[in-house]
Amino acid sequence: MSTEETPIEVSTESQSRKPSKKTSRVQYTLCVPSTCISNANASNLQQVTHVAYQIAKAACTYNVGEIVVLQVPNGDQKENTTTQTSQDYRKESGTKRTFSLDDEDNDITMTESESTKSTGNKKNKESPYDHSSMLLATLLQFFVTPPYLVKSTFKKDMLQHFSYANKLPKISTLPFMNNNRVYDQYKEGLTVYKKKQQREKTSSGKVKKTKKSLNTTKFVNIGEDKLLELATEVPTNVRVTVNLKTQTIVSPIEAYNSIGAKSSFGYHVRIAKSFISMFTESGYPDGYDSSIYINCGDYFLNSVASKSYQGMKEVDSASINEQLLALKGKNAKAGLNVLIVCGKWLNMIASFEDCKSELEGVTSPKEMFDGFCEIPSGTRVEDGALIALTKLN
Numbered sequence: 001m002s003t004e005e006t007p008i009e010v011s012t013e014s015q016s017r018k019p020s021k022k023t024s025r026v027q028y029t030l031c032v033p034s035t036c037i038s039n040a041n042a043s044n045l046q047q048v049t050h051v052a053y054q055i056a057k058a059a060c061t062y063n064v065g066e067i068v069v070l071q072v073p074n075g076d077q078k079e080n081t082t083t084q085t086s087q088d089y090r091k092e093s094g095t096k097r098t099f100s101l102d103d104e105d106n107d108i109t110m111t112e113s114e115s116t117k118s119t120g121n122k123k124n125k126e127s128p129y130d131h132s133s134m135l136l137a138t139l140l141q142f143f144v145t146p147p148y149l150v151k152s153t154f155k156k157d158m159l160q161h162f163s164y165a166n167k168l169p170k171i172s173t174l175p176f177m178n179n180n181r182v183y184d185q186y187k188e189g190l191t192v193y194k195k196k197q198q199r200e201k202t203s204s205g206k207v208k209k210t211k212k213s214l215n216t217t218k219f220v221n222i223g224e225d226k227l228l229e230l231a232t233e234v235p236t237n238v239r240v241t242v243n244l245k246t247q248t249i250v251s252p253i254e255a256y257n258s259i260g261a262k263s264s265f266g267y268h269v270r271i272a273k274s275f276i277s278m279f280t281e282s283g284y285p286d287g288y289d290s291s292i293y294i295n296c297g298d299y300f301l302n303s304v305a306s307k308s309y310q311g312m313k314e315v316d317s318a319s320i321n322e323q324l325l326a327l328k329g330k331n332a333k334a335g336l337n338v339l340i341v342c343g344k345w346l347n348m349i350a351s352f353e354d355c356k357s358e359l360e361g362v363t364s365p366k367e368m369f370d371g372f373c374e375i376p377s378g379t380r381v382e383d384g385a386l387i388a389l390t391k392l393n
Contacts, residue, residue, distance in 0.1 A: 018257075019182050019255065019256050019257040019258070022257065023253070023257050023258065024063055025324060025335045025336060026320060026324065026335065026336045026338060026393075027063075027065045027261075027284070027335055027336065027337050027338070028062060028063070028064045028065065028338050028339075028340055028389065028392075029064065029065065029066040029067070029068060029261070029282070029283070029284075029288065029337065029338070029339045029340065030055070030058070030059055030064045030066070030067050030068070030340050030342070030385055030389070031067075031068040031069075031070055031272070031278055031339060031340065031341040031342065031343075032055055032067070032068070032069060032070065032136070032342050032343065032381055032382075032385060033069075033070045033072045033297070033342070033343035033344075033347045033381065034069055034070060034071050034072050034130065034132040034133040034136060035072050035132070035297070035343070035347060036051055036055075036136070036297060036343070036380075036381035036382065037051050037052070037132055037135065037136050038132060041297070041380070041381075045161065045163070045164060046164045048135065048136075048139070049139060049161075049164040049165050049168070050164075051136075051380075051381075051382050052136055052139035052140055052143070052165075053139075053143065053165070053168055054382035054383070054385075054386070055067070055140065055381075055382050055385055056139075056140055056143035056144070056171060057171055057173070057386075058382070058385045058386040058389055059140075059266075059267050059385075060143075060144070060171050060173040060174055060266060060267070061173045061386075061389070062389040062390075062393055063258055064260075064267050064389070065259065065260040065261045065264075065267055065268065065283070065284075066260060066261035066267055066268045066269075066270070066282075066283040066284070067140050067267050067268070067269050067270075068270055068271070068272050068278055068339075069133050069136050069137045069140070069269070069270070069271045069272065070272045070275075070278055070341075070343065070347070070351060071129060071130055071132075071133040071271055071272060071273050071274075072343075072347045072350055072351055073350060073351065073354045128273055129271050129273070133271045134271070135161060137269050137270075137271050138154065138158050138161060139161065139162075139165060140267075140269050141153075141154075141269045142154070142162055142165050143165070143171060144171075144174065144265060144266030144267060146188050146223060147223075148221070148222075148223030149188065149189070149190050149221065149223070149239075150162070152190055152192070152221065153190065153239075174266060175252065175255075175256035175258040175265060175266060176255075176256060182255055182256060184244075185243060185244055185245055185255075186241055186242065186243055186244065186250065186255035186256070187222045187223070187241070187242055187244060188222070188239065188240075188241055188242075188265050189220035189221055189222040189223075189228065189239075189240055189241075189242050190220065190221045190237070190238070190239055190240070191217050191219065191220050191221075191234050191235065191236050191237060191238045191240060192217060192219055192220070192221050192227065192236060192237070193217045193219070193236045194217065194218075194219045194227060215235060215236060216233040216234060216235055216236060217233060217234065217235075217236045218230045218231075218232070218233050218234075220240060220242055220249075222242060222244075228242060228244070228247060229247065230242075230247055230248065230249065231247065231248065234249065239264070239265065241255045241256075241265060243255070251263065252264070252265050260283075261282075261283025261284055262283045264283075268283045270283060274351065274354060274355045275348070275351035275352045275354065275355050275359075275365065275368075276355050276358055276359065278339075278341070278351075279291065279339070279368065282337070282339075284337050286337065287337065288337045288338065288339040289323065289327075289336050289337050289338065290323060290336070290338050290339070290370040290371075291338075291339040291340075291341060291368065291369050291370055292315050292338065292339070292340050292341070292369065292370065292371055292372060292373050292388075292392070293309060293312065293341050293348070293369045293371070293372040293373075294340060294341065294342040294343075294372065294373050294375060294384050294385070294388040295309065295343075295344065295345060295372065295375070295377075295384075296342050296343065296344065296375060296379045296380065296381050296383070296384025296385075296388075297342070297343055297344045297347070297379075297380060297381040297384065298344035298345065298346070298377075298378070299378050308345060308349075308364070308366065309345050309348075309366055309369075309372060311366065312366055312369055312370075312371050312372045313370070313371035313372075314371060314372060314373070314374055315370065315371035315372065315373050315392070316373065316391060316392065317391060317392055317393060319371070320336065320338065320392055323336055324336055338392070340373075340385070340388055340389070340392070341369070342381050342384050342385050342388065343381060345365075348365040349365060351365070352364070352365040352368075373388050373391055373392060375387045375388055375391070
């Protein structure tokens with residue numbers, strides 16, 4: 001997942017190289033279910049990586065500012081109980097991994113060697129997220145992380161999941177790509193603490209080396225031989241966009257004319273632990289203006305489930321334009337935040353039922369959506385996301 005996010009003052013002065021990409025007034029958030037990488041959809045790490053890669057490419061193509069992974073509880077038994085035995089999943093160790101998303105603590109049952117390596121003989125029972133949600137979110141974040149920041153951004157035990165992701169081509173629609181060569185002037189970095197040894201005298205008169213821990217720093221790792229030194233100190237361990245000419249931190253919108261939720265590079269990734277948090281924990285301060293459901297991942301066309309959502313209004317690009325025009329009448333600079341939720345309706349029902357008691361007055365997940373976008377039946381989630389984004393744009 002992404003590193004700590006701390007507000008930082010950025011330079012807004014005009015620069016010589018301007019991005020050629022245009023800012024869209026419609027900002028999309030794409031939500032996909034954790035079950036899209038279940039054993040029924042992807043049987044090994046290579047296939048899981050491909051699913052995440054397709055979602056990431058669709059998000060970058062249409063400037064999605066936020067990707068939400070919906071953690072689906074108690075869904076289809078074929079998707080919720082997964083036994084991963086492929087040696088492709090752990091090529092180096094050749095060990096087998098078995099885990100169940102129905103376990104009370106959503107923890108992973110590992111072999112003894114795996115458990116010792118990653119957690120020191122102790123299982124991590126504190127995480128509120130299941131394995132599928134964490135794996136999918138981590139891979140999605142990987143695809144918008146510069147290679148030189150991977151080791152410092154992700155935990156050591158997560159690096160093993162990038163064996164196939166490392167071999168895939170760079171996504172060609174990342175903010176700095178095909179954008180008037182802005183990469184000559186701007187670069188992504190991570191603020192790091194440069195350790196400096198200090199000396200002090202002890203009571204006996206001897207000189208002793210001491211290490212001082214700081215929460216702020218002037219140094220940024222931008223993948224070069226030397227760290228970039230800023231003029232002022234900023235918080236450590238924060239992803240930033242820097243201007244190489246002025247050696248200052250700038251906003252991604254200034255550098256690329258593109259910005260994700262929470263001022264992130266590309267898109268921001270979060271996990272929704274419940275159906276409610278999918279709507280309420282938005283990465284945008286003002287939340288979402290509308291929410292659209294996309295039926296995909298339902299290969300067997302469950303007739304009961306499909307009938308339950310078809311009473312909703314059908315939405316297309318014309319509907320989005322109408323909302324924009326309505327906003328423009330009130331505020332010429334106003335934008336539209338649209339939540340697109342992909343997945344089969346049974347996943348929506350399972351998530352809704354899990355927190356139904358907290359939604360007073362709401363009897364169906366259908367009431368939480370403003371409409372649905374029709375796409376071909378039986379489409380996989382990663383394909384459905386691309387088709388929906390294309391139709392709505």
